[in-house]
Amino acid sequence: MTARTLQGFMELLPQEQIVMEHMKSVIRHTYELFGFAPLDTPVLELAEVLLSKSGGETEKQIYEFKKGDTDLAMRFDLTVPLAKYVALYNNDLTFPFKRYQIGKVYRGERPQKGRFREFYQCDIDIIDRDDLNIVYDAEVLAVIYTVFKKLELPAFKIYLNNRKLLSGFLESLNIRDKTVDVLRLVDKIKKIPEAAFLEELRDLGLPEELNRKILEFITVKGSNEEILQALAAYNIDNESYRAGLEELQTVISQARNLGINPQNIQVDLSITRGLDYYTGTVYETFFDDYPEFGSVCSGGRYENLSSVFMDKKFPGVGISIGLTRLFDQLRGKGLLKIGGPTPNKALIVVQNAAYQTQAVTLAGELRRHDIAADVFLRECKFKKKMEYANKIKVPYLIIIGEDEAAQGNYTLKNMQTGDQQRLKLDELIKAVAA
Amino acid sequence: MTARTLQGFMELLPQEQIVMEHMKSVIRHTYELFGFAPLDTPVLELAEVLLSKSGGETEKQIYEFKKGDTDLAMRFDLTVPLAKYVALYNNDLTFPFKRYQIGKVYRGERPQKGRFREFYQCDIDIIDRDDLNIVYDAEVLAVIYTVFKKLELPAFKIYLNNRKLLSGFLESLNIRDKTVDVLRLVDKIKKIPEAAFLEELRDLGLPEELNRKILEFITVKGSNEEILQALAAYNIDNESYRAGLEELQTVISQARNLGINPQNIQVDLSITRGLDYYTGTVYETFFDDYPEFGSVCSGGRYENLSSVFMDKKFPGVGISIGLTRLFDQLRGKGLLKIGGPTPNKALIVVQNAAYQTQAVTLAGELRRHDIAADVFLRECKFKKKMEYANKIKVPYLIIIGEDEAAQGNYTLKNMQTGDQQRLKLDELIKAVAA
Numbered sequence: 001m002t003a004r005t006l007q008g009f010m011e012l013l014p015q016e017q018i019v020m021e022h023m024k025s026v027i028r029h030t031y032e033l034f035g036f037a038p039l040d041t042p043v044l045e046l047a048e049v050l051l052s053k054s055g056g057e058t059e060k061q062i063y064e065f066k067k068g069d070t071d072l073a074m075r076f077d078l079t080v081p082l083a084k085y086v087a088l089y090n091n092d093l094t095f096p097f098k099r100y101q102i103g104k105v106y107r108g109e110r111p112q113k114g115r116f117r118e119f120y121q122c123d124i125d126i127i128d129r130d131d132l133n134i135v136y137d138a139e140v141l142a143v144i145y146t147v148f149k150k151l152e153l154p155a156f157k158i159y160l161n162n163r164k165l166l167s168g169f170l171e172s173l174n175i176r177d178k179t180v181d182v183l184r185l186v187d188k189i190k191k192i193p194e195a196a197f198l199e200e201l202r203d204l205g206l207p208e209e210l211n212r213k214i215l216e217f218i219t220v221k222g223s224n225e226e227i228l229q230a231l232a233a234y235n236i237d238n239e240s241y242r243a244g245l246e247e248l249q250t251v252i253s254q255a256r257n258l259g260i261n262p263q264n265i266q267v268d269l270s271i272t273r274g275l276d277y278y279t280g281t282v283y284e285t286f287f288d289d290y291p292e293f294g295s296v297c298s299g300g301r302y303e304n305l306s307s308v309f310m311d312k313k314f315p316g317v318g319i320s321i322g323l324t325r326l327f328d329q330l331r332g333k334g335l336l337k338i339g340g341p342t343p344n345k346a347l348i349v350v351q352n353a354a355y356q357t358q359a360v361t362l363a364g365e366l367r368r369h370d371i372a373a374d375v376f377l378r379e380c381k382f383k384k385k386m387e388y389a390n391k392i393k394v395p396y397l398i399i400i401g402e403d404e405a406a407q408g409n410y411t412l413k414n415m416q417t418g419d420q421q422r423l424k425l426d427e428l429i430k431a432v433a434a
Numbered sequence: 435m436t437a438r439t440l441q442g443f444m445e446l447l448p449q450e451q452i453v454m455e456h457m458k459s460v461i462r463h464t465y466e467l468f469g470f471a472p473l474d475t476p477v478l479e480l481a482e483v484l485l486s487k488s489g490g491e492t493e494k495q496i497y498e499f500k501k502g503d504t505d506l507a508m509r510f511d512l513t514v515p516l517a518k519y520v521a522l523y524n525n526d527l528t529f530p531f532k533r534y535q536i537g538k539v540y541r542g543e544r545p546q547k548g549r550f551r552e553f554y555q556c557d558i559d560i561i562d563r564d565d566l567n568i569v570y571d572a573e574v575l576a577v578i579y580t581v582f583k584k585l586e587l588p589a590f591k592i593y594l595n596n597r598k599l600l601s602g603f604l605e606s607l608n609i610r611d612k613t614v615d616v617l618r619l620v621d622k623i624k625k626i627p628e629a630a631f632l633e634e635l636r637d638l639g640l641p642e643e644l645n646r647k648i649l650e651f652i653t654v655k656g657s658n659e660e661i662l663q664a665l666a667a668y669n670i671d672n673e674s675y676r677a678g679l680e681e682l683q684t685v686i687s688q689a690r691n692l693g694i695n696p697q698n699i700q701v702d703l704s705i706t707r708g709l710d711y712y713t714g715t716v717y718e719t720f721f722d723d724y725p726e727f728g729s730v731c732s733g734g735r736y737e738n739l740s741s742v743f744m745d746k747k748f749p750g751v752g753i754s755i756g757l758t759r760l761f762d763q764l765r766g767k768g769l770l771k772i773g774g775p776t777p778n779k780a781l782i783v784v785q786n787a788a789y790q791t792q793a794v795t796l797a798g799e800l801r802r803h804d805i806a807a808d809v810f811l812r813e814c815k816f817k818k819k820m821e822y823a824n825k826i827k828v829p830y831l832i833i834i835g836e837d838e839a840a841q842g843n844y845t846l847k848n849m850q851t852g853d854q855q856r857l858k859l860d861e862l863i864k865a866v867a868a
Binding site for chain 1: 435436437438439440443444445446447448451452454455466467468469471472473474475476477478479480482483486497499500501504506508517518519521522523526527528529530531532533538540542551552562565567569570572573576580687688691692693740742743744776777778781790791794795797798799801802804805806807808809810811812813822825826
């Protein structure tokens with residue numbers, strides 16, 4: 001039998017996994033710092049539940065199968081399970097409901113570089129009954145900002161827009177019936193030249209004059225204040241437009257109050273997120289120096305989370321970090337600190353097996369002092385033990401030999417400086433814990 | 435569309451999920467304290483890989499399906515994926531290899547109370563090339579002990595045995611060919627009366643005299659020292675028996691050196707673990723007052739982890755906590771502290787929407803001081819805001835109204851004592867962080 005792992009499924013070596021777990025831990029703690037509660041839903045759901053909301057692409061990618069008479073499917077995102085969860089348990093939840101979920105999702109895409117069939121999504125959503133205060137959209141911005149700062153990632157910008165602006169703008173041009181098509185097209189503007197973009201607008205049957213106006217609108221450049229001023233100067237008499245502008249102004253100003261560095265936020269009217277799902281604020285996040293990564297954290301505001309399941313209205317705002325892909329891309333560019341020292345603080349080795357009891361007893365002591373410690377028990381030459389210690393880059397090596405055993409003390413070696421000391425137990429614990 | 439969750443799939447309310455996450459976090463941190471590195475393998479694997487080692491029961495329960503031409507299956511434990519992982523990557527691993535994995539596994543069992551089709555396993559294993567020091571079996575014991583102590587669970591005992599003892603004993607009785615059958619049967623002794631046990635031994639075609647000896651052997655009672663003495667007193671001239679006794683003595687004495695309370699360990703010669711897989715030390719863990727939970731943490735020593743995949747020999751020792759079932763059982767007995775205060779330290783509320791900016795600014799400040807804080811932004815009557823604060827049992831409530839905004843300070847209410855103070859920002863941060 002050949003040991004094999006499926007293509008498109010990430011499997012890491014321990015030194016890589018440690019970095020991945022660190023990233024998950026930072027994300028989890030930041031989400032909790034902002035008051036989000038954990039949620040965990042099944043990987044398997046009824047196929048009809050997962051497919052209730054999906055379009056054609058998803059259906060082709062979904063892992064779906066029968067067990068007995070039941071059609072099952074593996075979740076392809078964490079949003080549909082959340083919609084189901086809120087529909088099922090809303091009477092037991094306290095609103096506003098702020099939840100985070102970090103979990104694997106599945107898409108049977110054609111395997112290719114940078115595409116995974118199993119990958120982690122790290123989601124937050126804030127959901128309320130009937131209405132959700134727009135200031136929460138700034139809170140979500142602050143979460144993304146803080147996560148990326150705490151992850152110590154390369155320079156990034158969160159691009160921000162409000163879909164009501166472009167919808168209102170198109171309405172004011174009397175091309176409301178083409179809104180969905182135009183929004184989808186706008187999403188492409190960064191990927192195709194302007195001429196090609198205009199060509200595609202023309203294909204929608206829109207007059208050249210309007211196409212120029214749309215292009216001009218979505219490519220307004222400047223600081224956030226300049227863009228907000230330009231948007232106000234358009235002076236468009238349309239309800240959706242006015243609401244969108246006011247919301248965007250609020251989000252930008254509250255983001256400042258929340259302490260976000262303005263350099264990390266950029267209003268960009270060409271960000272629309274393809275999905276019809278989003279109705280107001282939309283977010284995308286790019287690294288300044290690695291635009292080829294694409295958006296590494298996206299999301300937005302939606303009107304009604306659980307509409308396919310029930311009549312009650314639950315508006316929300318949320319974002320998702322595609323962690324597996326992000327990890328893979330950062331690793332590809334050498335931007336992760338892989339191969340650093342073991343998370344253990346100390347490794348205990350013995351000169352020979354006669355001192356195993358002392359080693360084991362010491363390991364127990366260190367751990368009771370909350371010091372992560374390992375004891376090397378393989379019986380081999382002392383040189384091999386030193387090679388192991390060097391390989392795992394442990395910060396402290398503790399050696400027990402004849403002298404130490406006789407005197408009831410320990411040799412502590414600082415592996416970075418090479419300094420070596422003979423210490424009693426309490427001194428040793430103090431030195432290693434420092 | 436009706437929102438439904440599949441039967442046998444655990445889905446928790448936030449106040450329950452918080453407790454579950456706390457348990458996972460304690461387990462994770464304890465595993466790391468003992469020097470185990472994290473591992474994450476795919477939920478989906480090639481069916482032939484997962485079924486390479488399984489018996490008939492597993493095959494019936496496995497979630498298996500085709501995607502394109504590929505036979506896929508969802509993992510039913512974390513051991514087979516580990517065997518695959520070590521076979522694939524052993525050249526890149528540093529041995530002894532100590533890994534932990536906390537992940538969901540899948541078994542399509544008939545749904546019934548306390549049985550889950552998706553459940554968390556929390557595994558540790560220590561694996562070495564060719565030989566693995568027996569002292570590691572005591573390390574594993576110390577990990578179980580420390581996890582259960584840190585989880586603050588009811589009184590428990592880890593039952594311990596070494597399969598070489600019974601194998602050697604049976605060999606010395608010249609019934610080596612029945613060893614596997616007898617070991618399987620011994621596993622039942624706690625569930626059936628002695629007479630029925632003897633009856634089943636008789637069905638194996640063994641003479642009555644031997645059956646009595648076997649029964650006597652596996653039911654030796656006493657302290658660990660007494661049982662070890664009784665085992666030595668048998669004075670059996672058999673290599674397997676002598677090795678088993680020496681190993682068990684080492685594990686017991688090193689467990690003491692590691693600081694395990696002897697009251698939490700009990701040698702029990704009737705513990706064999708059904709699987710042929712285990713070859714030496716075996717563990718099972720029971721709550722003293724809830725034997726009906728069954729073993730909540732089991733494992734043992736095996737000769738060769740990856741034998742189906744390769745010729746190289748990788749002996750190991752490991753255990754697994756079935757967390758989902760454990761959580762469900764503890765919850766059923768009211769033994770979990772569900773419905774405690776929100777993990778947030780503070781909730782900020784405003785007298786009216788005019789002070790949202792102050793609230794949001796304060797939220798940013800608190801979080802920059804690493805204080806988990808939430809800001810309540812729903813616009814509603816103040817009474818409703820207080821109801822929310824009481825419902826989530828937040829430790830500190832911070833109120834911003836006209837006076838506070840004018841004076842640039844905050845009202846801090848300790849929700850447990852009811853004490854209320856008017857504080858400046860730096861005093862507030864100090865008070866809440868304390």
